[in-house]
Amino acid sequence: MLSSFFKLEEHGTTVRTEVTAGITTFLTMAYISFVNPAILADAGMDFGAVFVATCLAAAVGTLIMGLYANYPIALAPGMGLNAYFTYGVVLGMGHTWQVALGAVFLSGLLFILISVLPVREWIINAVPRGLKLAISAGIGLFLAIIALKNAGVVVDHPATLVTLGDPASWPVILSFLGFFVIVALNRHRIPGAVIIGILATTAVGLALGVSQWRGVVSMPPDPSPTLLQLDIAGAFQIGLVTIVFTFLFVDLFDTAGTLIGLAHRAGLLDERGRLPRLKKALLADSTATAAGALLGTSTTTSYIESAAGINAGGRTGLTAVTVAVLFLLTLFFSPLAQTIPAYATAPALLFVACLMARGLAEIDWEDITEVAPAVVTAIAMPLTFSIAHGIGIGFITYAAVKLLSGKGRECPFAVHVIALLFLVKFFLV
Secondary structure (H helix, E strand, C coil), rough: HHHHHHCCCCCCCCCHHHHHHHHHHHHHCCHHHHHHHHHHCCCCHHHHHHHHHHHHHHHHHHHHHHHHHHHCCCEECCHHHHHHHHHHHHCCCCCCHHHHHHHHHHHHHHHHHHHHCCHHHHHHHCHHHHHHHHHHHHHHHHHHHHHHHHHEEEECCCCCEEEECCCCCHHHHHHHHHHHHHHHHCCCCCHHHHHHHHHHHHHHHHCCCCCCCCCCCCCCCCCCCCCCCCCHHHHHCCHHHHHHHHHHHHHHHHHHHHHHHHHHHHCCCCCCCCCCHHHHHHHHHHHHHHHHHHHCCCEECCCHHHHHHCCCCCCHHHHHHHHHHHHHHHHHHHHHHHHCCCCHHHHHHHHHHHHCCCHHCCCCCCCHHHHHHHHHHHHHHHHHHHHHHHHHHHHHHHHHHHCCCCHHHHCEEEEHHHHHHHHHHHCCC
């Protein structure tokens, strides 16, 4: 039955291979069940409820991807967007987390609409590749400064804005040791490098008395503090248009890039280099975002960590279904999640930041009209502490540089429109 439903023979795989691939993918991304609640808790959300929402959103989204689109791709609340949710929208702009969830839900509905309509390819292709790479790298740098802040490596300073914290403190030392372990394990291609690094750092911290033990297994926490608590009416405020757009924009292009990249690695692209069933894959991702907002978590998106399972032989949705089942089992490990301190999750954030920053390497460094907007976009995100502001500054810079350098035709009309909208936002709204 499994072979027939998932077309295993057609894809040259077996049940055993798919299940093994699913376990591999899960180990590489299980850290999100610890990290996401920790980030959203800073926005005032209940840690236990967000833990449940994270696991359920990952399970629901991954099940849809596996059963509906039949791809070996797992989903979970996205890194970067959860940071923007907390530090940009809630703490930075002063909106409630309920309103922020409403904005995520609206972005999910818009994503569903885009996925159904034939305009999705036009939108994806309208933004220059250099800006897409810069946005990805900028989100990585944004995660990096959050990681260093959570670890105590970077602290505020009245004269220099930021400065070095106490390098001799145990949280700083343990954070760096955890980061070193994650990088080393990843270099040796050991599955679950991130989760191993998090757990090892936590264990050492417990032994030193730096953090407290809360247990391993229990019944899942009460999800009601975040379940269906989104404020959709509040998200319709004019001032939140940019926020909804940012959630949608980042999710759309991150998903498209991830899907194409993973499908290429798995050999699933057709002879024209296109992804079959792209509409189904995008619908799975967009539906997961809307469902995740209802459950009580930030944007749910496709995970590049799915590459680990693909490298292990995963080729069909059975891999994704395996990941979904494991996320459901994770619901019973909430005490362990609450045991893990911020200095143990910081190494994971910093590691993900390093992976995302490599997008800058693919920019055409011989063309200054591509380099300048990309660098400005990337550094504006961490320095303004806002993904949305970084994107806005990037679009404005790209349009202005191309126009003034005589390369206006290289700048798509959509970029000029978006740049103009951001100018209105910055100066008039």
